[in-house]
Amino acid sequence: MLHRRILGQPMIVQMIWAVLLVAFVLALAEGRWSLAFVSAATFGLSILPVVASRRFGIRLPVRFFAWIVVFVFGTIFLGEAFDFYTRYWWWDVILHAGSAVGFGLAGFLFVFMLFEGDRYAAPAWAVAFISFCFALSIGTLWEIFEFAMDQIFGLNMQKSGLIDTMWDLIVDTLGASIGAIAGLSYLKGQELGGLTAAIREFVAANRRFFRKRR
Secondary structure: OHHHHHHOOOHHHHHHHHHHHHHHHHHHHHOOHHHHHHHHHHHHHHHHHHHHHHHHOOOOOHHHHHHHHHHHHHHHHHHHHOOHHHHOHHHHHHHHHHHHHHHHHHHHHHHHHHOOOOOOOOOHHHHHHHHHHHHHHHHHHHHHHHHHHHHHHOOOOOOOOHHHHHHHHHHHHHHHHHHHHHHHHHHOOOOOOOHHHHHHHHHHHOHHHOOOOO
16 A cells, blocks of 8 residues: 555655665665765655555545645755755755745645634634644744754754854744735635635545534
């Protein structure tokens, strides 16, 4: 069952997994152990949503899962192994903004799931605010993680230190706001690009978690 879910993924996901597999084999052949580890770790993290969704009975829409895989690939494999963070100043900005929007949507869906899809259980602005706080909290925890890695293992994940951290938090705030506004728009029956469509797709695929939705 698990292998069917893996093989049934969109082309972009399968291409990324193929790249990681080739990079892992070549790294082993050339004795580049750090690259082999990063390749294996990236693949493991990218496949984790498939395992988790099966474990908890959650159906991940294609666009959700593809976004997760692309984000993990860009963050760990390209960002750290190939130093995209240093080569391209905008790489970190895009990834942080994208992740914050994603976590904002995830926060909204989590809260909405707790209410079993009852859009009248709490004011729409309150659900959106909780979504915003959830996304920003994840971004803050990531900055703490980067600081810990730099201090403990001597890495350079924070790049320019305080300035890098503050810009990351600013971008996280903007992204979290977009994700929260998307949730608010969904509750009010409004459209916000493809974000509200993504929310509808997830709710439709997981009806049993939103039994009170009307």
